[in-house]
Amino acid sequence: MSETLIPTTTDHLSAVQAAVADALGIDASEAVPEATLLGELGAESIDLLDILFRLERATKVKITISDIADLLQGGIPDEEFGDENEVVNDRGLTHLESVLPQFDRSRLDEPLTAEGVLGLFTVQNLTDLLTERAQAAASA
Amino acid sequence: MKLKDRTALVTGASRGIGRAIALALAEQGAAVAVNYRSRREEALAVVKEIEAAGGRAVAVGADVSDPQQAKRLAEEATAGLGSLNILVNNAGISDDGLIYDAAPNAWWNVMKVNFGGAYHTTHAVMDQFMAQGEASIVNISSAMGERGWIGQSNYSASKGALNSFTRCAAIELARFGVRVNAVLAGFTPTELVEEVFQRDGGKSIKRQIPLRRFATVEQVAAAAVFLAGPDSGYTTGELLTVDGGFSAQLGIGRP
Numbered sequence: 001m002s003e004t005l006i007p008t009t010t011d012h013l014s015a016v017q018a019a020v021a022d023a024l025g026i027d028a029s030e031a032v033p034e035a036t037l038l039g040e041l042g043a044e045s046i047d048l049l050d051i052l053f054r055l056e057r058a059t060k061v062k063i064t065i066s067d068i069a070d071l072l073q074g075g076i077p078d079e080e081f082g083d084e085n086e087v088v089n090d091r092g093l094t095h096l097e098s099v100l101p102q103f104d105r106s107r108l109d110e111p112l113t114a115e116g117v118l119g120l121f122t123v124q125n126l127t128d129l130l131t132e133r134a135q136a137a138a139s140a
Numbered sequence: 141m142k143l144k145d146r147t148a149l150v151t152g153a154s155r156g157i158g159r160a161i162a163l164a165l166a167e168q169g170a171a172v173a174v175n176y177r178s179r180r181e182e183a184l185a186v187v188k189e190i191e192a193a194g195g196r197a198v199a200v201g202a203d204v205s206d207p208q209q210a211k212r213l214a215e216e217a218t219a220g221l222g223s224l225n226i227l228v229n230n231a232g233i234s235d236d237g238l239i240y241d242a243a244p245n246a247w248w249n250v251m252k253v254n255f256g257g258a259y260h261t262t263h264a265v266m267d268q269f270m271a272q273g274e275a276s277i278v279n280i281s282s283a284m285g286e287r288g289w290i291g292q293s294n295y296s297a298s299k300g301a302l303n304s305f306t307r308c309a310a311i312e313l314a315r316f317g318v319r320v321n322a323v324l325a326g327f328t329p330t331e332l333v334e335e336v337f338q339r340d341g342g343k344s345i346k347r348q349i350p351l352r353r354f355a356t357v358e359q360v361a362a363a364a365v366f367l368a369g370p371d372s373g374y375t376t377g378e379l380l381t382v383d384g385g386f387s388a389q390l391g392i393g394r395p
Binding site for chain 2: 023053062
């Protein structure tokens with residue numbers, strides 16, 4: 001077996017930025033780490049799918065939308081993640097703070113709904129997930 | 141050979157148009173998974189014919205109207221031949237009769253195979269197609285999906301659904317380098333349309349077709365090979381009619 005090169009985090013960031021730029025038709029420099037994909041960059045669900053498949057082709061690491069959803073929800077059942085109006089509750093918010101380093105509930109302008117959770121996901125969050133998956137694959 | 145290093149799955153390929161497509165794809169160098177539902181021997185004969193000509197093929201049994209079986213079909217075809225990059229949704233049935241006296245479930249059985257089969261099999265291959273970023277899906281449909289015919293209401297509706305699905309799948313998958321097109325066959329003498337020809341051997345229909353002859357399965361297959369291969373690289377969401385000019389015509393095209 002030849003030695004496998006494990007890409008550095010910087011490579012992963014540029015891979016994500018290139019995938020985002022190509023999928024959304026924007027300049028890679030606009031895909032800054034702190035930009036939210038569905039929010040600030042305006043990605044639709046098919047754009048997110050496009051980004052993930054571009055990443056897969058470029059890095060051979062497969063990340064699915066349900067991987068992202070699982071990360072964000074952390075296996076917490078729907079009814080324990082939010083209240084009856086699907087507003088994310090304390091347990092949900094605590095989990096989000098643990099998986100999204102930039103997330104701070106005190107800076108929310110309005111109550112966070114289950115639907116809005118995916119909108120918190122940033123270029124950096126996707127990069128971190130990619131790095132984690134690549135490392136898991138390399139050590140497997 | 142235009143399809144060297146390509147791998148195709150053709151549903152309903154034990155006979156008729158599907159068989160002709162499997163052979164034509166193999167002739168262009170593609171490895172072919174020959175799907176059948178019940179006609180194993182005939183499917184194995186198609187595999188044998190491809191192998192005798194120096195090609196690669198496997199036969200895989202599955203009823204594509206069942207999503208689990210369609211999934212297993214894609215898995216077994218991939219295991220047998222390697223990553224797939226061409227899918228031809230050809231499997232189809234008919235259950236003709238007047239709406240007035242058709243069995244209540246006739247439409248559902250036809251819809252489940254003709255539209256459901258294409259839907260399930262497309263779903264079963266799409267992840268690997270999207271990951272490759274270069275693949276082609278060809279739906280074998282019918283000119284009947286765009287026009288009416290007495291006694292073919294459920295068949296026509298199922299092909300109309302397949303035509304709409306072709307367009308929607310084409311635009312959803314374009315981003316991933318996957319093209320989706322359909323061949324709208326006209327009257328093609330196969331076992332499927334036997335009933336249509338019963339009355340007078342098809343003479344009265346033939347008189348209405350501008351080209352004055354029925355399609356051969358090879359002519360329909362040639363259109364499918366074109367849509368599967370590199371010559372149609374910028375074509376997606378297209379319904380390619382192969383009907384001898386029948387549906388170009390208004391009425392019978394003359395007084």
